[in-house]
Amino acid sequence: MLFRTKCAALLVASLFAGQSYAETYGVRGSILHFLSDPAQTAEVENSYEYIEDGLLVVRNGKVVDVKPYRQRQSQRYSRIEDYSGKLIMPGFIDTHVHYPQTQMIASYGEQLLEWLETYTFPTEKKFEDKEHALKVSKLFLNELVKNGTTSALVFGTVHLQSVDALFEETEKLNMRLIAGKVMMDRNAPSYLLDTADSSYEESKMLIDKWHNKGRLQYAITPRFAPTSTPEQLTAAGRLKSEYPDVYVHTHLSENTNEIAWVNELFPEREGYFDVYQHYGLAGDKSVFAHSIHLTDSEWDEFERTDSVISFCPTSNMFLGSGLFKLAEAEAHHVRVGLGTDVGAGTSFSQLRSLGEAYGIMQLQSKKMSAFKGLYLATLGSAEALSLEDKIGNFSRRKEADFVVLDWAATDFQKLRYQDTNTLEEKLFALMLLGDDRNVVATYVAGEKVYGQE
Structure with a gap:
């Protein structure tokens, strides 16, 4: 090789x-x-x-x-x-992937919330060591290009150095890559928590250092609503208002237990997507991974705000999260990109992702042609990331x-x-x-x- x-x-x-x-x-x-x-x-x-x-x-x-x-x-x-x-x-373009989870692909037997506690958080702790982050970054990038993926939207960990390491290695390859430091100040192990203030300051430092440096761009990255306090989501919204051309990258409506938890934590909001809207985190450069269990009103709000969904077939099947409604997205003119969601996703290959996507559509008595699938992996994902003027065809x-x-x-x-x-x-x-x-x-x-x- x-x-x-x-x-x-x-x-x-x-x-x-x-x-x-x-x-x-x-x-x-x-x-x-x-x-x-x-x-x-x-x-x-x-x-x-x-x-x-x-x-x-x-x-x-x-x-x-x-x-x-x-x-x-x-x-x-x-x-x-x-x-x-x-x-x-x-x-191929990957619109949702966690590089720190490269080493935990195929971890057995849990759904989303239990999977995070059992496997994800202990694995991500290792990224406080930058040398470890550099090692995994190299392996991660190698796996991307080995599978024909040339651009990606990527989660780091809560550690600033995890994003520095990834950007440093990506810069050597001159790849187009978007990444961000996880913002997470509650409902996670203490060794992975930051604060509203520290997450704002560290994200700001990374934006100033890396955003639009060559082919690199930054994404404000709250892990998901349950792991951020209202104060931290306010800080994320502040970053977005100060840097309107950066991305927002997070998770939404992946699992029914997750949705119930969000409703308990944010009873004043009308639903899960409304939490992000309230804090200024929806919009044309906001990418919400999964979005499987959206309500009718949330579909309408996605269309109104021109927000984006990352469809992650292998992950959705592996965690038993549910069946993404691609036809509903098309009916609402919502942009959809294709994501592997490694490590809940089981392969870096977008061809493998499309094979699972076809099965997901079949389970809903819908069809997905090869043309639609390969469009999703290329130009469709470029359009989802507002990069169709640069890549995708x-x-x-x-x-x-x-x-x-x-x-x-x-x-x-x-x-x-x-x-x-x-x-x-x-x-x-x-x-x-x-x-x-x-x-x-x-x-x-x-x-x-x-x-x-």
């Missing part, structure tokens, strides 16, 4: 060696990217562009063009990276984050692939059977950061 970090020192060295960072090169293969939501487009074929033998042209870390491959064109470029017979797509001048996929990486997949005829059949088989074994290479800002040998 190849896992390379790209840093400023290496770039400077290459320039002095006579290599131009602004070289123009091509990547050949079958190319698929989305232009709109297939479920909201009158003719599905108008929602995407597919070129059987295509060329993705990249210069200075940005997309220059996407077009059919022609042999005579190859002389125009410094090189052609040939992935003929493979599928090239925009990099291969429109010109967007950042050249992309993944190269093997249609059929195993003997069993090859057998299944032989019996597919249409593009949709091929994509559906990939979506249901694929995982990290199908990821041939991952590119971040035009640079190869992962590849199978």
Whole structure:
């Protein structure tokens, strides 16, 4: 396996060696990217562009063009990276993941609240040690790119140094990543608690240090309403008013016992989502993970405030939380991104996420096409994060984050692939059977950061 970090020192060295960072090169293969939501487009074929033998042209870390491959064109470029017979797509985007929980995936037998107490909090205590945080950050980022994920919205821990460590390692890769320090001042072990004041000051320091530094951005991150006092949620709202372009990242309506607890803690509010609204934490850059058990009025408020949901299929199934209502989100024009929610989620692979998402829809007597699923993993998640002007498809001048996929990486997949005829059949088989074994290479800002040998 190849896992390379790209840093400023290496770039400077290459320039002095006579290599131009602004070289123009091509990547050949079958190319698929989305232009709109297939479920909201009158003719599905108008929602995407597919070129059987295509060329993705990249210069200075940005997309220059996407077009059919022609042999005579190859002389125009410094090189052609040939992935003929493979599928090239925009990099997958993870809209909700906990990097400190990487080491506790597949912890047995609990639902949400018990799972937090039994597994999550003891694991997160270790991140008071920055060296531990750096070690896990490297492993976490490696797992992302190994699975074709090039951008993510990430939870840290309550420790300031956990976010510093993650941003430091991500900066070396030049990845687009949004992260934040957990704010949590009650209903958790004392070793993980901060205060309203300290969480405000430390979050402010991290925003000033990292937000919009290169491809890094910050998210105000109260864990969820039960672990923050009204004073801390007020502080979070104050941060959002002072830094309106930062994100808000938290959890909402994942579990019925959780919702009952919120109602006990905030009896003066009309419901769970109203808690966040009251403190100024809803809006177009506010991402609420799960949102499984929303009321009719909460769906209406999501639409009114243009707030965002992260759909986390493997986590919802693993914790037995419930079935996310994707069709309801579509009916209310609510933006939805796809999240792994590692470590309650059971895989870093967004292909695995989509396989579970299909099952969740089936349990509701609904359908989810391969086109809708892969849209969610790419352009849909970019739109959910208000980043569709930068990532999510291969429109010109967007950042050249992309993944190269093997249609059929195993003997069993090859057998299944032989019996597919249409593009949709091929994509559906990939979506249901694929995982990290199908990821041939991952590119971040035009640079190869992962590849199978």
